[in-house]
Amino acid sequence: MKALLSLRPWLGVLAERRGRLLIGALLMLATLLSALGLLSLSGWFITATAIAAVSAIGYLDVFTPGSGIRFFAVSRTASRYLERLYNHDTILRLLADLRGRVFAGLVTLDARTLARARASQWLHRLTADIDTLDNLYLRLLAPPLVALISVLAFAAFACAFLPVAGIVLLAILLPLGVTATVGCGWWGWRASHRRIDRQERLRTRAIEQVEGLAELTSYRALETHRALWRREEQALIDDQRQLGRRTATGNLVVTLGIQLATLLVLLVGLEAYRGGQVSGPVMVMLALGTLAVSEGLGNLPMAFIQLGATVRAAERLNGQAELKTPLAGDRLTSGGAAPSLVYRDVAVSHGARTVFSDLNLVIGAGRKVAIIGPSGIGKSTLAQLAVSAFDPQAGRVEFASQDIARLAPDSLRARIGYLTQRSELFHDTLAANLRMGNPDASDAELWAVLASVELGAWARSLPDGLETWVGEQGRQLSGGQARRVALARVMLRNSPLVILDEPLSGLDAETAASIKSTLDAWLAGRTALLLGHDRQALPACDDCWRLMPAQTGRVGERCLEKM
Amino acid sequence: MSAARRSANPSREWLRQQTAAVRPWYRGAVCCGLLVGVATLVQMGALAWVVDRVISDGASLETVVGGISMIVAAIAARALAQWGQEVCGQACGLRVKQQVRARLLARLQQLGPVRLASRHSAGLASQLVDQVESLEGYYARFLPQMVLAALIPLIYLAVVFWLNWLAAIWLLIAAPLIPLFMALIGMGAQRLNEAQFQAVTRLSGHFLDRVRGITTLQLFGLAERSAEEVSEVAHDYRRRSLKTLRVAFLSSAVLEFFAAVSVAVVAIYIGFGLLGYIQYGPADQLDLFSGLFILLLAPEFFQPLRTLSQHYHDRASALGAAEGLVALLEPEADEKVAPGRIDGETGLDETPRQLPGAVALDAVELRHRGRERILGPVSLKIAPGEVVALIGPSGSGKSSLLQLIAGFIAPSAGRVRATPTPAIAWLDQRPLIVQGTLADNLRLVAPDASDEALRDALQQAGLQAWLASTPAGLDTSLGERGFGLSGGEGQRLALARVFLSPAKLVLLDEPTAALDPETEREVIAGLTRLAASGRTLIVATHHPTIMAMAGRVLAIEAGRLSAVERPDVSREAHS
Missing domain, CATH: 3.40.50.300 (P-loop containing nucleotide triphosphate hydrolases)
Incomplete structure (x- = not known):
């Protein structure tokens, strides 16, 4: 979509911190993989012990998986903590960068442009737009990337044991990922793109109501103006309701997809187990792993339904930048004498x-x-x-x-x-x-x-x-x-x-x-x-x-x- | 929870009151959430059963088809119930927002134009729009999740207990800690929010301050340096807020740790139990079904709490917004002293009825909260069609007198009689221009007026030349995005509104104070036509031409009215 191009200058700002962003994404990945390791290894372990008990082999190395489980338990906690702290730091750094960048653009505006907008409202919009953009990385960029990498990695892992399980996994989760990102982004586009402007119109109506109360009251025109207000409010609420419904539907599709993928991997595994291609513990491990790895897809619909709002914020800030007047020109060389x-x-x-x-x-x-x-x-x-x-x-x-x-x-x-x-x-x-x-x-x-x-x-x-x-x-x-x-x-x-x-x-x-x-x-x-x-x-x-x-x-x- | 009960915090109390009207939706959200929990339970149970049957008993897939279909049904139920929870929750949030906004609007009307004058209109607008907006998450997500976080773990615990009481003990060790967790998360989230809120507010404050002064920064050649300063200050706040975050994130890390360790402990216990390494308790009753089922339930046991901690910021921002909203909705000190005064003693609708356009003041006095008298006692009778000019130095009470007649403020003593129907026309130095077309702006006071009537009113107000010069005519859009009007044009637009309205009584507060002489002349010409149309005009003014136009000139001094000689300005007016 062409509209996404307006994000480009802001992606450029993000790119200046690419080292930090990479580490942040790796920490997210580590958190997700730890959860995956914990659940799938536990599943493997329980099944293995159950089989060992039934078949009375008597011996099973319980210490390696036991310490693995303990390791993942600790690493999940630690990586989650570090990830939150580190990414929060990154967000605040980005906020500093963005504000600096926007301000540097603003100081070159001429007096007329500055005087054109109602100052307080314009400032409000400006800060809100910047705040919307600092979510770009944490909500829209890193999560789909981390989800993609972990799904690919786990699918490769699954292929090593049972190729068909890996294929089933990819065949469901990849289209699901596309639906949750591109699909949701497209589906929520119109309503989320215009939502910010609608909210601002409502704010304008509120100001009119406050500043014009003397006239509106004495003319008994308050009700007429309220009708204008209600129309704006209803439009905003309708958009929000639509976005909420679509987010819920997106979540429904993702939940169904994840659970069905888990079930299918399990069924494929069960069939393979009966055919002797794969052991019982591995089969359980693959099914539980599918469940854990899909967690990364869970938050995508909510983030992407609001994609339009982020793009709108970028568009408005870009519009600000286009008003720029050049600060170049000859330097004055005359001294400090009184000029004409x-x-x-x-x-x-x-x-x-x-x-x-x-x-x-x-x-x-x-x-x-x-x-x-x-x-x-x-x-x-x-x-x-x-x-x-x-x-x-x-x-x-x-x-x-x-x-x-x-x-x-x-x-x-x-x-x-x-x-x-x-x-x-x-x-x-x-x-x-x-x-x-x-x-x-x-x-x-x-x-x-x-x-x-x-x-x-x-x-x-x-x-x-x-x-x-x-x-x-x-x-x-x-x-x-x-x-x-x-x-x-x-x-x-x-x-x-x-x-x-x-x-x-x-x-x-x-x-x-x-x-x-x-x-x-x-x-x-x-x-x-x-x-x-x-x-x-x-x-x-x-x-x-x-x-x-x-x-x-x-x-x-x-x-x-x-x- | 316990914290809520501890103190009668007005914001919390107020937030709770708002749920009354949305109770069915709120219950719907909770029920759907519980359904999600039960469906998950069924799904996990069926999953464990299928695995157990195939691995332990070597059953074929055909024989476990019942279990598989149960899994499918449970998945479908879970997804649908989750959808229902979100939709019901959102309905709660949207309804509360609409309801709160309606109350706020009513409150603004009740405060009236005089009290509102001291408040910042952009600030009020942001309360009305943005702060109300931040209530949504609290009702849509946090409140239902709070109930679910208490109930769902209990259901799972009961099932695990039934399967294997020792495994349940492992979870139960964490269970008494749940209130502790919630308190911890609460404290952590609160600290986090306070710290962040402060940082963000101060940061925005600094940013706004510098943006507001950009012109000055440019003039002093400090533009580039301030751009560096802006990001430097932001980095400084970042360093400071990170110190708080390090501690604040620890509390949720504790929850994560318990969740992870419980899964690990349960897994190892079950594994060792299955191998027969554990001799005491019910460990020997474990099989693959119960073991796997318990393992699958262990992370689900903590999930509702983790979700709650994610929604904690919804609560914090709602509380923050509620504080400001409660303060706005709370009656002011002087309103409490004289309840009902606004309707009771202005006597606007009382008998004896005044003719439209007539005004009578009987011994009216006005005081400000315990302070000395501003006005009165004043008695005055104005007949329909009269033109009265009020003069006096600024601060002498001219505006207050007009506000009394308009009914914006109530007299402290005496009575004001004026007929407010069908309308009173009001015009001060800042005319209201709403965002919309020129026609929208005029039809505010006469919704059914024809285009012809609008054009006629514009002509009376001296705007016909301006109207002719705009290509879109009556559809010209005005307001922030439309091209603006000059001060004089805005004033004449307000005048056109007076011509259009059926009002017989017209109150004007220094209508020409902010105009240049040329525009002033045109506005005064409009006023003359207005007086000629038989309306009553009461004008607070300094302008000699307007005084000359008036039938009576009244001076206000030390709160008293006295009639003065009309100045003879016929020479000035024609020069």
Whole structure:
């Protein structure tokens, strides 16, 4: 099936650990063979002793099989324990690999792609998809392989005593194995492939119900929306029921196959025994061995009915990877002098809607330019263009007279300090968050920059000082503190071009005034693009433009007007 | 088992309660499981008998055909019963899930929009979908298997005892250990699950944190370094969780060991007994039939327990989910204080009936849980067709007043009278856009509206140009995957809903706060048409044009209402 090709990149990730995977599979095999040895040798032993007793031969070497039985008893326990531990370790390693791999793909996405999806839902999907894939080896790859090897090995063993028993065994168990893997995979394909998406649609309906409860309640439309919810839920439940039924049926077929194979091997053996081709103990051993070796087939239907879900997870992660934008380009060679920033005939559209067409803006080297406009009007789009977060549909943006589309984004961004509208802090220490701006900054420099954003006294009052954890998304800090930590981080970067998006938002008037004067001094000798809803909320600037709806008749289009 | 009885753990108690409605299916699963056990017993017995007859008595295959057909019948019964157990178990799981989801939805409705506002909607959605999903295994597999793990070994033990009591003793040595095993497995699995759960949660936390901040990482040129860090942290958690796993896996290894050793001991005992090496006890009564039968039953004796230990993680994840669900379903502190208040004193349906579109507030007060008064006492009468603007600084209680009128919250004192039928229209800054077509979105409030009515409402709301520019028209798909709407377009879509609905009373909470001036103008034009259609409008706003449009402007200050002069903004509005 062509769809299976989407697993290929992920099999590649697995292949990097092929040594571990091999050992893990061998341990699985050892566990299965120990169980096989224990049961078949015990059967041989009991039958042999019974025959010895009846025929009164009197002597039978009971010590070799006795110690064999003891050996298998211990080896089964030990190999099972080791197998679980070792394979768990492997799974966790794979998880680390997969996350690293997916993350490496994500960091190359442009801002637009990242902004497109509802963040929390998208993240949820991402982690769930990765978790689905880490099952690939333990559920879908190793078990059928181990089952195949043990069946072949036991069939060869059986052939040495009684060829027809080996043939019967293969004739039933091999097609059974194909049914349990390929057959079940095909049979559960459609329902399991769409199950994940259905589950997500249900999640969306739940969010609608929560977020829209005010409207739904007052309009008395809750029941109408519930009907939508119930339809999604019913579709999901129906799929799950179908998959469950098919798994049960797959298990039924496998059980029937295994037990009938055992019975047939026994009957063939009995016939051969009566013909004198094989001894009684061996005949019992072969039958019990067939029973034990088939245990490896037992879990296959359940795993393979869900094959479609695994492939779907791989497809979605692959889709993520295809969105990648290249990070290549020329390196910037100019030094740390204040650069100019020029927008030339820039056109930007979101889907079918034009936001900018023929936008022109020149920020000379060392100039400070403010763009004023209400939130949501598109000021951040200007900033994102400057850091090459995405490319304009037409025109170009120039940094120090070089087209940024031809520059390596990393090299460009190293010269820009950009305070985004949201203060994005990480679940890490205060020091680590600040050092993102400059990894080599000394503690003294950190204290200095904290003092300049009026956070020195606060930081000194913390028991852990710079080593204080700021919490998930900086939640341990107040909005104003988080804003200033983010600002301090940008200041540490000490870059020639600075973009500040609402730098004083969330600050009380007194702090805002003090930080404004700090910024006025710090911005001297740098080029700055300042974004805000009001000129008063920004540091001093040389030019000021208002971003407003254009009178072109096209809905959503913006233009700049000199203030 | 014993652990469950020991404490009245609310999550465990809650999990148990959910079985009430699915009892027949649950019993079906257990019965089928028992049938599997009995069929296995018959199969093994017949197998031993056939082997014994052929080897010990030299019988031909024809003479044992009865035994063989019994084996075939037992195999068929076993496979079918196993199918039945799985299907019944799954029916249990699916039903419980549906039932729990229905209760959760009802609970969300009961909590109402105001209480829900403080919760994370994605988190609630994941509880409603994913956490409920993780209940299935507990009902489908774990619960039936728990009964089977106690009963089936007993059946086998009785049969072995009948065959040879000394062999039964060997198994019985393990039997008193069964509760111990279960406790051991339980402890082990629990520790394993806790450790894993913690590791996975923290790991996901770290991963999510870094993914959320990807833009920032890119800006600071830290993208590559963080990719390495992400896998480094994952490896670190791996090393830590392996330490716990080493111990946790030991408990199930003990079970495996006993199972394996019992088989070995039974095999050797039977072998030596058959050879006559063992002189005491019933060893001399052993023959190939009983010996082989006992040997075949020995591993089956432990099988149900081993299966149970495999399903233990179903229990752990169900318990984990139940904890969150119980907390959500549990009434909040202030709900307990005033039960029935929501229905009782809002007086929404009480006489004297208000005309549709009219509102009356009599000495209404609102307090938050023991805190000071937010609002009131407020008395107010609004006639049908009036346009009233509510002004006041943020946090003064404008939204609370609208929520009181809508019936989302109950007054602490006084009474609110408004007719909630056929509907009240509500519009705030975040309009609800459901995943589906434009028509689906509109028909939420008027399921039977014709396409013509939808187009008309869109035109009234000022969306006709937008509608004309979309090729799919009313079938344009909206929502996450459809192409999105801007804030202003979403707001006008919500406005179209108001035009479409039969509601006479329209409550608007800062409808233009998040819009740019151009869109603002269009929304206000829509509001004017809405007022002209004879509906009552109560608008919380700062916007001078809306205030000018209103017949009355009421200011809220320190919880009290006062009428203020309408600002004369005719010049501003036309400039």
